[in-house]
Amino acid sequence: MSDFLVVGGGVIGMMTTLQLADAGHSVTLLERGRCGREASWAGGGIVSPLYPWRYTAPISRLSGWSEGYYPELALRLYEETGVDPEYRQKGLLYLRVEDEARAMAWAREVGKPLERVSADFLYAKEPEVAPGCQEALWMPTLGSIRNPRLTRALHARLSAMQGVTLREECEVRGFRQAGGRVTAVETSQGPVAADQVLVCGGAWAAALLEEVGITLPVRPVKGQMILFKAPPGLVNRVVLMDGRYVIPRADGRVLAGSTLEDAGFDKTVSGEARESLWASATRIVPALADCLVEHHWAGLRPGSPDGVPFIGAVPGLENLHVNAGHYRNGLVLAPAATRLMVDELLGRAPILDPAPYALEGRLAGGL
Known part of the structure; x- marks a missing residue:
């Protein structure tokens, strides 16, 4: 049984897995199709919200931190995998x-x-x-990254890491629960268990959380x-x-x-x-x-109501967490959003105040 189970193999799920594995933990990543082939592949790769001054402070804080991280991440992945994510800082x-x-x-x-x-x-x-x-x-100072190559590099790195298990073409169908915890995730390949479960399912996150009675306003x-x-x-x-x-x-x-x-x-x-x-x-x-x-x-x-992602624990289930709802800025926000989630999971001091992204008080509204 892994320490962590990540549901969703987009850039959010893969960066989360990378950080947890870097910290020495065992991680299983489940992806319903092929890793990095949904929104993470389809976007443009601009490492900034399009018009950043039109966004709220919580988004600006995440994007500002992430923008400074991408050059380092791109270089690291290129050195470790031979796949160049083509980070270009041309303005x-x-x-x-x-x-x-x-x-x-x-x-x-x-x-x-x-x-x-x-x-x-x-x-x-x-x-x-x-x-x-x-x-x-x-x-x-603005940069861009070639997102299909970024996801390919992340996939290559995770595939080579000890303690990481990638299970693609593995659809999640439900969650087993007992004693206020998720005891296993039901999949098309059978049940998978872990100490902690993270839902990073992008546009599919709401449907996944419906299985545990949570209405997440993501579409x-x-x-x-x-x-x-x-x-x-x-x-x-x-x-x-x-x-x-x-x-x-x-x-x-x-x-x-x-x-x-x-x-x-x-x-x-x-x-x-x-x-x-x-x-x-x-x-x-x-x-x-x-x-x-x-x-x-x-x-x-x-899509989420105000573009601010949902990052944190799922109320009522002590070992279930979510990182979803990044709307148009999934790639932009991914480094900071995943670091914030991993800081919480590992009990580290957070890089940013996590309160604006928490689920509590934000689940009743619609889209």
Whole structure:
């Protein structure tokens, strides 16, 4: 029997497993499909909320801590696995920001480099972006990571670690309970027991916790994206305009996203969304109109009422915990959200005040 059982093999589940294993504990990770193939794979990999000044303090605190951790994590995983997560700290350009004064006030408050730059600066950095802009906002410290490669690197590292058991294609079907504890998790591969159980099931977390009588206000929110096969150097850094973005990769490919759709657990893509994303991307970088759309996909974000994740113990069951509801910022918040959870599990001083993320008092509201 493992010390810990983690349900869900996305970036939250895998980073949790890594930290617990680093601390010398045995961990079993259960994933209903293949690790890292849901929202963690489908997102864009920007290591910041899109417009961070529009988020509440609890999200800002998590994202600020995580942003500083990603360079170290990417380097570590590359050295240990040979898989490069492609962390790129090239900065971010914001075009046509309506609440610029709010953005600048936020940056001063949190000590984040953000400046108004001229058209000359903008087009020197990104010659191919939308013509006619008179100014932009520039966040030089922002980074991005190639999330499919990040999850591949995490999977490779966990697969090589002693004390870690990965069980993929293993669907959780319920929880055995006795004496106010979870005694085993019922799965498609039979019961699995551990001293402590963590639900990191993303958009599926609510359905899992329904099995123990907990109504967690987390729902799937579909997002569609497209990928252009562009020549290297066409776009060099993340550019946001009118709520949409383009994200370059090291090989020249450019992601464009994303939609926000309430469609349950439906991950089918639509021609309407593809056209909308193509139109947004080619407004941001007109030269993308000459590039092939190589891929079009959808993922399911774990939507929560205010975007603040649920991190902590599940009321009424002393060894059941949850880390879910990160909405659009799962990858952004993952290092801090998982560290906060692991600090609580191991009785360590927390990196941040855990109170805003606790389940108590937050389970009655709807979405």
